[in-house]
Amino acid sequence: MVVGAALVRDGRLLVQQRAFPEDVAGLWEIPGGRVEPGETDVEGLRRECREELGVDVVVGDRVGAEVTLPNGMLFRVYAVTLDGAVEPRAVEHRALRWVTASELVELDWLPADQAFLPDLLARISPE
Numbered sequence: 001m002v003v004g005a006a007l008v009r010d011g012r013l014l015v016q017q018r019a020f021p022e023d024v025a026g027l028w029e030i031p032g033g034r035v036e037p038g039e040t041d042v043e044g045l046r047r048e049c050r051e052e053l054g055v056d057v058v059v060g061d062r063v064g065a066e067v068t069l070p071n072g073m074l075f076r077v078y079a080v081t082l083d084g085a086v087e088p089r090a091v092e093h094r095a096l097r098w099v100t101a102s103e104l105v106e107l108d109w110l111p112a113d114q115a116f117l118p119d120l121l122a123r124i125s126p127e
């Protein structure tokens, strides 16, 4: 299971640019990662947000449908909010951006993410 965070603030979604592995470096994704054995989705997503962004989050409702990744893993997205005043920073990634709806559709996304872009767009207030 892979979990992803849909973090929207002031009508913008937080996205991050992968630095590795080489075949996907430069592509954009939402924060998250693999759920470890013994973790719930919520625990895994909170851990990944601490590791990748250096922030605590509150995990809310599911966003969109589950997607099957090319490696066979399931990918689930959850709405999250920041828990505290710490600003997210790119710990493991090349860059972070808060994007509007029109910027979101222009990014080079990891291929699997195309499936839930409409659900992410629906979470961003119209410009």
Ligand SMILES: Nc1nc2c([nH]c(=O)n2[C@H]2C[C@H](O)[C@@H](COP(=O)(O)OP(=O)(O)OP(=O)(O)O)O2)c(=O)[nH]1
Residues within 6 Å of the ligand: 002, 003, 004, 028, 029, 030, 031, 032, 033, 034, 035, 069, 071, 075, 110, 111, 112, 113
């Ligand atoms: N975090 C994240 N992973 C995604 C997205 N879309 C997508 O296909 N993936 C895939 C890439 C990887 O195969 C898998 C999770 O990758 P990851 O590198 O973030 O997870 P992780 O931190 O647990 O990885 P690892 O270093 O332990 O291998 O999910 C996305 O939007 N966000």
